[in-house]
Amino acid sequence: LGNNTRDCSYVPHRLIRPPFFLSLGQKDGGTQIKLVIDYPHGAQALFKPMRFPRDQQTLPNHFYFTDFERHTAEIAAFHLDRLLGFRRAMPVTGRTLNMTTELYQLADGELLKTFFVSPSSNLCFHGKCSYYCDTAHAICGSPDTLEGSFAAFLPPKEMATRKVWRHPWRRSYHKRKKAQWEMDQDYCSLVKDIPPYDSGRRLLDLMDMAVFDFLMGNMDRHHYETFRLFGNETFPVHLDHGRGFGQPFHDEMSILAPIIQCCMIRHETLSTLIRFHNGPKPLSELMRESMAKDPVTPVLWEPHHVALDRRVKIILESVRDCVSKTGAQEAVVHDDFS
Ligand SMILES: Nc1ncnc2c1ncn2[C@@H]1O[C@H](COP(=O)(O)OP(=O)(O)OP(=O)(O)O)[C@@H](O)[C@H]1O
Numbered sequence: 001l002g003n004n005t006r007d008c009s010y011v012p013h014r015l016i017r018p019p020f021f022l023s024l025g026q027k028d029g030g031t032q033i034k035l036v037i038d039y040p041h042g043a044q045a046l047f048k049p050m051r052f053p054r055d056q057q058t059l060p061n062h063f064y065f066t067d068f069e070r071h072t073a074e075i076a077a078f079h080l081d082r083l084l085g086f087r088r089a090m091p092v093t094g095r096t097l098n099m100t101t102e103l104y105q106l107a108d109g110e111l112l113k114t115f116f117v118s119p120s121s122n123l124c125f126h127g128k129c130s131y132y133c134d135t136a137h138a139i140c141g142s143p144d145t146l147e148g149s150f151a152a153f154l155p156p157k158e159m160a161t162r163k164v165w166r167h168p169w170r171r172s173y174h175k176r177k178k179a180q181w182e183m184d185q186d187y188c189s190l191v192k193d194i195p196p197y198d199s200g201r202r203l204l205d206l207m208d209m210a211v212f213d214f215l216m217g218n219m220d221r222h223h224y225e226t227f228r229l230f231g232n233e234t235f236p237v238h239l240d241h242g243r244g245f246g247q248p249f250h251d252e253m254s255i256l257a258p259i260i261q262c263c264m265i266r267h268e269t270l271s272t273l274i275r276f277h278n279g280p281k282p283l284s285e286l287m288r289e290s291m292a293k294d295p296v297t298p299v300l301w302e303p304h305h306v307a308l309d310r311r312v313k314i315i316l317e318s319v320r321d322c323v324s325k326t327g328a329q330e331a332v333v334h335d336d337f338s
């Protein structure tokens with residue numbers, strides 16, 4: 001993890017072969033199919049399969065909550081989180097797998113029943129879930145290789161329980177309704193009075209999350225989770241980015257609402273954004289370099305890189321507007337937590 005590449009030269013070669021799976025199962029909960037992969041020695045990964053080619057955009061008549069998930073968004077979001085200096089996302093890598101030997105032969109029960117061969121002789125499955133789990137939305141190999149994202153698994157509940165929080169700037173998840181924050185420009189003053197946002201680091205962490213989500217265009221931040229162990233003095237884990245990186249030609253300003261309405265950003269995060277803007281290297285280049293070694297590189301369609309640099313500029317402009325209203329003392333917050 002991190003900037004330092006781990007030195008593996010002392011590891012016998014047979015130990016660093018790609019690991020093989022022991023078993024797999026469907027991850028319950030959530031709207032789209034994802035699998036829990038079990039490796040030997042108790043390790044696990046969360047697998048999200050590829051559905052579409054890299055250049056497919058969010059369908060124009062789809063809402064943020066009906067958008068298909070993209071495995072590449074999960075991979076790219078991990079790299080973006082790390083480059084922003086947050087390190088609040090689980091590590092995610094891409095990998096191409098053999099559907100027959102690595103999925104079909106290991107599947108059982110309800111999952112196995114959903115495998116079939118398509119009219120063009122590709123092996124497919126659709127699993128069971130609450131949205132896109134039917135024959136019309138199946139995941140198909142070509143003919144039997146399939147790309148996916150593999151996220152390192154969070155520690156089990158027994159080791160580290162998590163608390164789920166409703167995001168104060170959650171969208172309505174309804175095709176006709178708006179959320180309160182979309183109608184009330186003074187919404188932040190309400191949030192600021194309510195624990196855990198009234199003290200400590202949490203409100204600033206939400207500002208960081210808005211930066212992160214705006215850069216990738218993720219509108220699907222309905223809840224977030226924290227580890228209970230540290231009470232409120234802890235960070236929100238950045239999970240579930242499958243709906244990011246869907247619209248490279250559109251910048252969704254409403255994702256910046258927390259920053260615009262609270263007129264606030266963490267000093268450290270602002271410095272990072274200024275570094276992306278002034279160089280030596282723009283964010284697009286840092287992302288390309290960071291993802292170059294991923295097994296499914298190039299991870300993102302090129303227009304997404306262009307969008308990242310454009311959006312860095314937009315955040316800086318928003319912060320500048322806000323500083324000119326309230327002054328830098330108020331808007332740019334120094335804290336010791338990041
Ligand atoms: N790396 C991980 N390790 C273990 N559990 C995870 C990991 N990432 C996510 N989860 C858990 O799995 C749940 C579902 O994952 P995720 O949110 O990515 O799927 P989803 O289908 O998009 O769900 P939803 O539709 O509720 O947004 C999350 O709420 C989280 O608690």
Ligand SMILES: [Mn+2]
Nearest residue numbers: 031220240242
């Ligand atoms: Mn989701």
